[in-house]
Amino acid sequence: xxxxxxxxxxxxLVVPVVIGVMTVLFVLISALPVGTRACSFFHPSGKQNPCxxxxxxxxxxxxxxxNPAYVAAVNALGLNKPIFVQWAIYxxxxxxxxxxxxxxGSALGTGAQGFGLxxxxxxxxxxxxxxxxxxxxxxALLSLLFILIISLPLGNLSAxxxxxxxxxxxxxxxxxxxxxxxxxxxxxxxAAVTFALGGPATKSVLCGGTSTVFQDFxxxxxxxxxxxxxxxxxxxxxxYPNWLAGGYISSPTGFPTIDAxxxxxxxxxxxxLLRIVLPAxxxxxxxxxxxxRFVRNSMLEVMNQDYIxxxxxxxxxxxxxxxKHAGRNSLNVTITVLGLTFAGFITGFPVIEVVFNLWGxxxxxxxxVVGPARDWDFAVLFGTTLLFTYLVVAANIIVDVLYAYLxxxxxxx
Amino acid sequence: xxxxxxxxxxxxxxxxxxxxxxRVAQYQRTWYFLRRNTLAMIGLVILLLFAxxxxxxxxxxxxxxxPQLYCASNSPLPVPExxxxxxxxxxxxxxxxxxxxxxxxxxxxxxxYPNFIAPTASLIPxxxxxxxxxxxxxxxxxxxxxxxFFYNDYSMLVKGTVNSISVSVFIVAVGAGTGLLLGAVSGxxxxxxxEVVMRITDVFLSVPAILLVIAVIxxxxxxxLTSFTETxxxxxxxxxxxxxxxxxxxxxxxxxxxxxxRYVEAAKASGxxxxxxxxxxxxxxxxxxVFVQMSLDVGSIPLLLAxxxxxxxxxxPYPLIPEWGSIAAAGTEVLPVVLTHCGVAKATCFLPxxxxxxxxxxxxxxxxxxxxxxxxLRDALDPRLRR
Numbered sequence: 059x060x061x062x063x064x065x066x067x068x069x070x071l072v073v074p075v076v077i078g079v080m081t082v083l084f085v086l087i088s089a090l091p092v093g094t095r096a097c098s099f100f101h102p103s104g105k106q107n108p109c110x111x112x113x114x115x116x117x118x119x120x121x122x123x124x125n126p127a128y129v130a131a132v133n134a135l136g137l138n139k140p141i142f143v144q145w146a147i148y149x150x151x152x153x154x155x156x157x158x159x160x161x162x163g164s165a166l167g168t169g170a171q172g173f174g175l176x177x178x179x180x181x182x183x184x185x186x187x188x189x190x191x192x193x194x195x196x197x198a199l200l201s202l203l204f205i206l207i208i209s210l211p212l213g214n215l216s217a218x219x220x221x222x223x224x225x226x227x228x229x230x231x232x233x234x235x236x237x238x239x240x241x242x243x244x245x246x247x248x249a250a251v252t253f254a255l256g257g258p259a260t261k262s263v264l265c266g267g268t269s270t271v272f273q274d275f276x277x278x279x280x281x282x283x284x285x286x287x288x289x290x291x292x293x294x295x296x297x298y299p300n301w302l303a304g305g306y307i308s309s310p311t312g313f314p315t316i317d318a319x320x321x322x323x324x325x326x327x328x329x330x331l332l333r334i335v336l337p338a339x340x341x342x343x344x345x346x347x348x349x350x351r352f353v354r355n356s357m358l359e360v361m362n363q364d365y366i367x368x369x370x371x372x373x374x375x376x377x378x379x380x381x382k383h384a385g386r387n388s389l390n391v392t393i394t395v396l397g398l399t400f401a402g403f404i405t406g407f408p409v410i411e412v413v414f415n416l417w418g419x420x421x422x423x424x425x426x427v428v429g430p431a432r433d434w435d436f437a438v439l440f441g442t443t444l445l446f447t448y449l450v451v452a453a454n455i456i457v458d459v460l461y462a463y464l465x466x467x468x469x470x471x
Numbered sequence: 472x473x474x475x476x477x478x479x480x481x482x483x484x485x486x487x488x489x490x491x492x493x494r495v496a497q498y499q500r501t502w503y504f505l506r507r508n509t510l511a512m513i514g515l516v517i518l519l520l521f522a523x524x525x526x527x528x529x530x531x532x533x534x535x536x537x538p539q540l541y542c543a544s545n546s547p548l549p550v551p552e553x554x555x556x557x558x559x560x561x562x563x564x565x566x567x568x569x570x571x572x573x574x575x576x577x578x579x580x581x582x583x584y585p586n587f588i589a590p591t592a593s594l595i596p597x598x599x600x601x602x603x604x605x606x607x608x609x610x611x612x613x614x615x616x617x618x619x620f621f622y623n624d625y626s627m628l629v630k631g632t633v634n635s636i637s638v639s640v641f642i643v644a645v646g647a648g649t650g651l652l653l654g655a656v657s658g659x660x661x662x663x664x665x666e667v668v669m670r671i672t673d674v675f676l677s678v679p680a681i682l683l684v685i686a687v688i689x690x691x692x693x694x695x696l697t698s699f700t701e702t703x704x705x706x707x708x709x710x711x712x713x714x715x716x717x718x719x720x721x722x723x724x725x726x727x728x729x730x731x732x733r734y735v736e737a738a739k740a741s742g743x744x745x746x747x748x749x750x751x752x753x754x755x756x757x758x759x760x761v762f763v764q765m766s767l768d769v770g771s772i773p774l775l776l777a778x779x780x781x782x783x784x785x786x787x788p789y790p791l792i793p794e795w796g797s798i799a800a801a802g803t804e805v806l807p808v809v810l811t812h813c814g815v816a817k818a819t820c821f822l823p824x825x826x827x828x829x830x831x832x833x834x835x836x837x838x839x840x841x842x843x844x845x846x847x848l849r850d851a852l853d854p855r856l857r858r
Binding site: 074075076078081082094233234236237240241242401402404405406408409412423424425428430431436439440442443446447450451454 | 673674676680681682687690770771782803836839
């Protein structure tokens with residue numbers, strides 16, 4: 059089978075899975091009250107409120123009249139039609155990125171709870187998520203890099219030096235990384251770094267304060283209210299990275315680091331990168347725990363193969379045997395497991411983004427479920443779930459294609 | 472004086488007794504291999520300690536059989552004079568028995584739960600709290616009021632042990648049981664059953680589990696399941712819905728291997744039916760990877776609950792949260808505020824470290840001991856791994 063045929067075939071398998079996920083979400087959504095559904099998944103023209111079935115009459119405010127926006131929502135979402143029609147409408151909307159709108163009354167909609175975000179009410183969930191996604195992607199890529207850098211050599215080492223101190227140490231590390239809560243590890247790491255650098259930042263040097271640059275990098279608890287915009291004296295009231303939510307400056311790619319580079323702000327690019335180093339390390343520590351076991355086991359299995367004995371017998375140096383013959387062959391399993399752990403790994407993002415005060419998708423998700431029931435935002439909740447599903451599915455495709463590329467038996471067999 | 476027979480009477484070896492002897496010998500052998508594994512024994516000892524704590528927590532004295540009102544706070548904010556807590560700040564609120572509503576300073580504890588609130592002497596924020604009976608701090612915003620709530624760390628931890636362990640063990644047991652059954656059936660029989668089950672697991676494994684759990688819980692709460700016991704049941708149900716597919720997948724891949732084995736063929740040849748082969752051959756031989764996954768999951772469910780609480784989702788109706796993860800998460804959540812406070816005024820700085828450390832240690836040791844023990848058990852049970 060040619061490579062592209064394999065890719066197309068693999069991608070086609072995704073369709074039923076995605077439809078299935080949407081069906082599961084639809085079952086959950088259809089359990090919600092009609093008013094909540096109208097509120098979250100329909101956007102009226104103008105400033106009307108689709109949440110309530112009745113509103114005070116325009117002519118006589120003491121009486122209640124049927125709410126036209128509510129009626130329009132019920133019609134648009136098919137809420138008065140059979141459940142199959144509702145399902146079809148939902149799946150259609152979900153496939154076309156029509157994921158609902160930030161509700162008027164939710165915490166995200168009103169800007170309540172002191173998030174520092176402007177009120178997002180009425181904005182399309184997909185577009186909001188799209189704004190916040192690149193930062194999360196940067197964080198994910200960096201943590202992926204750390205995971206691979208840590209787990210591959212360490213797994214190989216502990217397989218080669220089986221039951222020796224290196225192996226025991228890596229085993230203990232993998233157990234502890236699994237057993238420590240992410241938020242605890244993150245908070246402690248942040249506290250340690252902050253206090254090692256001399257206390258929380260109050261105001262960075264660039265904003266006319268006295269905190270050092272390093273304090274500004276990590277000592278942001280909460281974020282210092284002043285972070286410089288590109289070359290201007292505007293103060294950023296929102297948080298970090300400031301151009302994401304505010305729209306203060308053009309953002310050609312959406313990726314904060316790359317945007318900063320494009321604008322020639324190398325300090326900010328370095329700042330952005332440095333800020334996500336610690337969270338990426340914390341995420342990596344938790345995931346490495348899972349991966350290390352598999353790398354070690356697959357490496358042990360490979361080391362028992364005949365071709366390793368052959369390689370040793372023909373006099374190759376041990377380092378070449380481990381690196382080229384064993385390491386390459388154990389990579390397949392590693393990549394598969396990495397794909398499987400990806401789902402667990404990206405669900406750590408809400409927690410880590412809250413701990414480190416990063417403005418990514420996970421933070422948005424956290425704020426959609428925060429607080430009492432009136433603050434919840436169902437459109438963002440279900441939209442983020444869909445987005446994360448897409449990410450997981452995409453990661454699985456990439457892993458499978460990579461696997462097929464590395465191991466010709468997969469695509470030929 | 473009756474004469475004692477020199478030798479004990481020989482019991483005729485019934486088939487039942489003989490089969491029991493073989494089984495006991497098998498247990499003895501497993502125990503022998505388990506005993507030699509130091510890490511597994513450490514895990515077992517810690518688990519026994521947890522079991523003791525669990526039993527202790529079950530019978531931990533509840534202060535009354537009926538819901539009672541307690542004074543929750545003597546926060547920096549002045550307690551209004553109309554509040555009963557103003558009069559007697561460390562005792563049960565003295566409401567008349569037929570009054571249903573209570574002031575912001577009082578909370579209602581559900582039936583069977585003790586007074587979680589510490590004596591007011593240790594309730595001054597960030598300064599009080601004697602080891603290990605420190606009071607717990609919760610972010611005021613979470614409670615939906617301006618008053619912070621304070622709890623007794625010790626009684627919360629003891630009751631939290633019961634909730635955390637029972638919830639995680641129950642979830643994993645039911646989830647693994649369901650997955651084991653469905654996975655074995657689908658792997659052994661194949662065909663359309665296999666297709667259907669595997670497509671369903673595909674769907675569930677593509678959604679990040681914790682997001683789906685939160686979605687189920689939040690929808691349940693919106694529908695109206697908000698009381699304490701309902702929330703516990705909701706959590707259990709949500710986790711089970713999301714958790715069984717992983718087990719089904721693991722067991723199926725094992726069952727696919729097992730069904731091609733000679734002993735299954737032999738069983739078929741000697742006339743065994745599908746049910747017998749499943750229960751006697753397929754399931755026992757595909758159960759070891761399930762043990763590993765179960766051990767990982769039992770330890771990780773308190774972690775996940777902690778993460779859910781940490782991002783700000785109010786899992787249990789405030790102000791009652793007897794669950795390890797929630798306690799630690801709430802403590803961690805107020806930490807930034809406290810630390811910023813520390814930076815400003817160093818003299819009055821007091822970290823609620825007991826609130827984070829003790830539940831954190833409980834989670835850590837529970838997860839790690841279950842892992843060690845399950846690893847050892849798998850090695851002892853699986854002859855291929857005993858070396």
